[in-house]
Each structure stands twice: as C-alpha cells, then as structure tokens.
Amino acid sequence: xxxxxxxxxxxxxxxxxxxxxxxxxxxxxxxxxxxxxxxxxxxxxxxxxxxxxxxxxxxxxxxxxxxxxxxxxxxxxxxxxxxxxxxxxxxxxxxxxxxxxxxxxxxxxxxxxxxxxxxxxxxxxxxxxxxxxxxxxxxxxxxxxxxxxxxxxxxxxxxxxxxxxxxxxxxxxxxxxx
Amino acid sequence: xxxxxxxxxxxxxxxxxxxxxxxxxxxxxxxxxxxxxxxxxxxxxxxxxxxxxxxxxxxxxxxxxxxxxxxxxxxxxxxxxxxxxxxxxxxxxxxxxxxxxxxxxxxxxxxxxxxxxxxxxxxxxxxxxxxxxxxxxxxxxxxxxxxxxxxxxxxxxxxxxxxxxxxxxxxxxxxxxxxxxxxxxxxxxxxxxxxxxxxxxxxxxxxxxxxxxxxxxxxxxxxxxxxxxxxxxxxxxxxxxxxxxxxxxxxxxxxxxxxxxxxxxxxxxxxxxxxxxxxxxxxxxxxxxxxxxxxxxxxxxxxxxxxxxxxxxxxxxxxxxxxxxxxxxxxxxxxxxxxxxxxxxxxxxxxxxxxxxxxxxxxxxxxxxxxxxxxxxxxxx
Numbered sequence: 018x019x020x021x022x023x024x025x026x027x028x029x030x031x032x033x034x035x036x037x038x039x040x041x042x043x044x045x046x047x048x049x050x051x052x053x054x055x056x057x058x059x060x061x062x063x064x065x066x067x068x069x070x071x072x073x074x075x076x077x078x079x080x081x082x083x084x085x086x087x088x089x090x091x092x093x094x095x096x097x098x099x100x101x102x103x104x105x106x107x108x109x110x111x112x113x114x115x116x117x118x119x120x121x122x123x124x125x126x127x128x129x130x131x132x133x134x135x136x137x138x139x140x141x142x143x144x145x146x147x148x149x150x151x152x153x154x155x156x157x158x159x160x161x162x163x164x165x166x167x168x169x170x171x172x173x174x175x176x177x178x179x180x181x182x183x184x185x186x187x188x189x190x191x192x193x194x195x
Numbered sequence: 196x197x198x199x200x201x202x203x204x205x206x207x208x209x210x211x212x213x214x215x216x217x218x219x220x221x222x223x224x225x226x227x228x229x230x231x232x233x234x235x236x237x238x239x240x241x242x243x244x245x246x247x248x249x250x251x252x253x254x255x256x257x258x259x260x261x262x263x264x265x266x267x268x269x270x271x272x273x274x275x276x277x278x279x280x281x282x283x284x285x286x287x288x289x290x291x292x293x294x295x296x297x298x299x300x301x302x303x304x305x306x307x308x309x310x311x312x313x314x315x316x317x318x319x320x321x322x323x324x325x326x327x328x329x330x331x332x333x334x335x336x337x338x339x340x341x342x343x344x345x346x347x348x349x350x351x352x353x354x355x356x357x358x359x360x361x362x363x364x365x366x367x368x369x370x371x372x373x374x375x376x377x378x379x380x381x382x383x384x385x386x387x388x389x390x391x392x393x394x395x396x397x398x399x400x401x402x403x404x405x406x407x408x409x410x411x412x413x414x415x416x417x418x419x420x421x422x423x424x425x426x427x428x429x430x431x432x433x434x435x436x437x438x439x440x441x442x443x444x445x446x447x448x449x450x451x452x453x454x455x456x457x458x459x460x461x462x463x464x465x466x467x468x469x470x471x472x473x474x475x476x477x478x479x480x481x482x483x484x485x486x487x488x489x490x491x492x493x494x495x496x497x498x499x500x501x502x503x504x505x506x507x508x509x510x511x512x513x514x515x516x517x518x519x520x521x522x523x524x525x526x527x528x529x530x531x532x533x534x535x536x537x538x539x540x541x542x543x544x545x546x547x548x549x550x551x552x553x554x555x556x557x558x559x560x561x562x563x564x565x566x567x568x569x570x571x572x573x574x575x576x
Contacts, residue, residue, distance in 0.1 A: 061249075
C-alpha cells in the first residue's frame with residue numbers, strides 16, 4: 018500500500034476512505050492466512066470479517082513501535098485463530114473435508130482444493146509455533162523477510178534461518194512426494 | 196549465517212520475481228540438490244495459498260456490511276453535524292459540489308485564495324497520484340483508483356468550503372467530476388457493481404451534507420437556486436443511470452414467490468427475464484444459503500449445502516438461453532443444514548452471461564417458522 022503510514026494515521030482519525038483502503042489491501046491476505054490454518058472456508062470467512070471489525074474498533078489504540086501495521090493486523094487474525102481453536106476444542110467439529118466443501122457449488126474445485134489444503138494444514142500443525150508463523154507470513158501472506166522479522170521480533174538473519182528450518186520441517190511433515 | 200539459508204532466501208526472492216527454478220539452482224550448483232526440494236515446496240505452498248480466495252458473493256456481501264459498519268460509526272461520531280436530508284436519487288451527485296459552489300459563490304462572494312490547491316505540497320500530492328495511476332495496470336484497477344482520487348477531492352472540497360475558499364473548491368469540484376468520468380470511461384461495467392454503488396452513494400451523501408452546510412449559510416436567493424439545482428442534478432443523474440443501464444444487458448434474476456422448507460430442503464422458484472434487445476446465454480451459476488451468526492447476529496455465515504442429496508436448479512445451468520423479452524422460470528430444490536435455533540436464512544442466486552464478466556444476482560431473506568416441521572417460510576420485506 019502506498020504511503021501506508023499516512024493511510025493508517027487517517028484511519029486512526031476516523032477517515033472512512035482510509036480504512037476502506039486498508040480493508041481492500043489486506044482482505045484477501047488475511048483470509049488466506051486464516052483459511053490455511055483452519056482448512057474451513059466458511060469459518061475463515063467469519064473470522065476474516067471479525068478481524069476487520071475488531072481492527073476498526075481498536076485502530077485508535079494502534080501505535081507505531083517499529084513494527085509494520087500489517088504485523089498488528091495479522092496479530093489480530095492470529096488471536097482470532099487461537100480463540101477459534103480454543104472454542105472448537107470444547108465441542109465436536111465437522112470432519113475437515115465436509116467443512117471445506119460447505120456453502121458453495123463449485124464442488125470440483127473445492128474438492129481439489131480441500132485435498133491439497135488438508136495436507137498442508139495437517140503438516141503445518143506439526144511445526145513449531147515460530148516455524149508455523151514463518152511459513153504463514155512468508156509463503157501464505159506474502160510478507161518480506163523484513164516484515165516477517167519485525168512481526169516475530171527477530172533479526173532478518175534469524176528469520177532466514179527459521180525459513181530454512183521451517184521449509185525442511187514442512188517437507189518432512191508432508192508424506193509422499195515432498 | 197549459513198550459506199544454505201542465504202541461498203534459499205535468495206532463490207525464493209528471485210522465484211517470486213519470476214525467475215525459473217532451474218535458473219536459480221544454476222546460481223548455487225554445490226547446493227542445488229539440497230535447495231531443489233525446498234524451493235519446489237515453498238513455491239507450491241505459495242501457489243496453493245494464492246488459490247485460496249474468498250467466494251466472490253461473500254466478498255461482495257462482506258464489503259457491504261463493512262461499509263455499513265463504517266457509515267454507522269461515522270454517523271455516531273458526527274454528533275454536531277445536522278441530520279442529512281435524504282434525496283430520492285441514489286447515485287453520486289458528483290456535479291453537485293461544483294454547481295452549488297458556482298451558484299452560491301456568485302451569491303456569497305468568493306473568499307481569498309489562501310487554499311490547499313495553492314500550496315506547493317499540493318502539487319507533490321497530485322504528482323504522486325499521477326505516478327500511482329501510471330503504475331496501476333488494468334482498467335478496473337485504474338477505475339478504482341480514479342474513485343479513490345474523487346473521494347480525496349471530495350475531502351478537500353469540504354476543507355476548502357469550511358475555510359471559505361469557494362473558488363478553489365470549484366476548481367477541485369471540476370477535478371473530482373473528471374475522476375468519476377474517467378472511472379466510468381475506464382470500466383463502465385464496474386460502475387454497476389454494488390461495491391462501487393456504495394462508494395458513489397457515500398460520495399453523494401458527503402455532497403448532500405456539503406449542500407446542507409452551504410444551504411444554511413446562503414442568502415435567500417441562493418437557497419432557491421440550490422433547490423432548483425437539486426432538481427436538475429436529479430434529472431442529470433437519472434440520465435446517467437439510463438446511459439449506463441442501456442449499455443449493459445438488461446437481465447433480471449429473482450428468487451420469486453414464497454419458497455417452502457421441509458426437513459432442510461428448500462424449494463422455490465427462480466425467474467430470469469431478458470429485457471435486452473439481444474439473446475443471452477448463461478455462462479455460470481452459483482447459489483448459496485446463509486444464516487445470521489456472531490454476537491449480534493449481524494454476520495451471515497454460509498449454510499452447509501448437503502451435496503450427497505439431490506439438489507437441482509431446475510435446468511438453470513451453463514448454456515441455458517434466455518431470449519429477447521423472454522421470462523424463464525426454474526424450480527430449485529436445495530438441501531442444507533443450519534443450527535436448529537436458526538430463525539432466518541438468506542438465499543443468494545447469481546449468474547454470469549456468456550461473453551460478459553458482470554454477475555447478476557438476487558438476495559432474498561426468509562424468516563423460518565420452524566426448521567424441520569413447518570413447511571412454510573415468510574419473506575422478510
């Protein structure tokens with residue numbers, strides 16, 4: 018986003034257009050970040066909406082502390098996922114394949130997607146939290162090394178090392194062709 | 196830092212920029228065997244992730260809800276602002292600012308030229324916008340950016356009016372109109388999308404608020420002129436709507452009548468009417484059912500469509516033809532699951548036509564009396 022700081026400051030001051038710009042810029046990326054973790058399209062849609070409603074409520078409290086705005090937004094998404102897992106652990110969930118096929122008619126594409134997504138989701142869960150965040154931020158959400166480093170509170174070099182170990186661990190976690 | 200870690204990152208960056216795997220590996224021949232599977236995997240994860248996209252109908256609905264929330268938030272914060280008058284037109288009154296300022300400016304006199312457009316920084320701002328436009332590709336993206344800039348001009352007009360600089364506001368009004376016209380020229384079909392209509396309506400509401408503010412300050416003669424102006428702007432916008440509608444296939448799709456619900460099976464009727472002067476062919480059909488959820492029941496969650504039961508749209512499918520002035524009726528039957536305490540559902544049906552990108556859709560909301568046992572639904576007005 019061009020001149021992100023300016024846009025965020027305007028949004029903090031209640032500028033609707035600025036917040037709408039943030040929404041358009043990040044909506045798909047936040048959705049991907051959540052959908053890959055949950056493997057459930059409809060839940061990911063709910064949570065994505067909630068992320069933006071929460072950020073709208075709390076953007077005035079956002080402060081520049083050397084981390085990019087995107088890190089703050091993805092932290093809200095991360096917290097939503099944690100809350101979701103906490104709630105779901107208390108009740109029985111639908112099987113993954115059934116859940117991801119819900120709500121649409123594009124069954125062929127969804128079935129193809131669910132197979133691959135299922136593998137990826139299961140494998141990502143086997144990583145350490147830092148490895149998982151590195152994969153999600155770098156490859157799923159398209160963060161640069163510098164953005165990932167600032168989001169995780171690590172140096173660029175540490176993130177490159179994490180990127181290597183996470184990719185190797187993911188390969189090990191995936192059975193078959195990888 | 197280990198060489199493999201640097202090499203892996205370098206190759207990831209290069210492949211993201213479009214370089215091939217083989218080309219990257221040739222840069223690190225001694226590490227190629229180790230790098231190859233890692234790069235293939237990271238690339239696959241990126242590709243898989245990019246294929247994960249929210250459904251188009253959800254995105255449209257979510258954007259609507261988000262803008263609605265934004266608007267509610269703004270109306271709460273505008274405690275001192277006068278209640279906006281609701282004009283009957285729904286389109287952006289893009290010409291209002293310019294014309295009103297012209298009329299009122301004549302009646303009230305023009306203030307000094309100490310304004311934002313005269314500020315050296317303003318040139319930098321407009322130059323930056325031109326660069327952004329130059330770096331934006333695709334007609335729809337350009338159209339959206341033009342609307343961004345129109346909205347920006349609208350904010351500037353407000354500031355200039357507040358400062359009494361009506362002449363400068365008039366100039367900015369011309370620029371704002373030009374941006375909307377450019378958006379229309381770049382992507383005329385985009386202007387019919389609900390997202391854009393919402394943005395234009397927001398722009399229109401701002402102009403109406405502006406009009407209100409000026410109206411109160413204006414002398415009697417100018418107030419009468421404003422009233423006359425509103426009428427002429429209404430007419431102008433109706434003409435714009437007709438112009439745009441006339442250039443698009445005039446297709447109506449409707450979830451008509453009152454559907455029935457029996458043990459999770461929704462049955463009802465879809466009507467499609469072709470009011471165009473050309474025959475149309477359906478290229479794609481999508482449907483979904485959703486129900487309210489969330490703390491305030493204000494989020495719509497797609498219901499689970501039960502695919503292993505027999506669902507039908509009564510022959511509405513790719514290739515279905517709707518001839519000129521024809522109305523076709525399709526009986527649909529869809530099995531779905533929602534929580535037992537659901538009291539309301541929403542059905543969405545959408546189609547695209549062969550050779551066109553525009554998606555036509557209809558949303559109907561139904562109150563459920565009893566989910567499983569009563570076979571009637573009440574349509575929410």
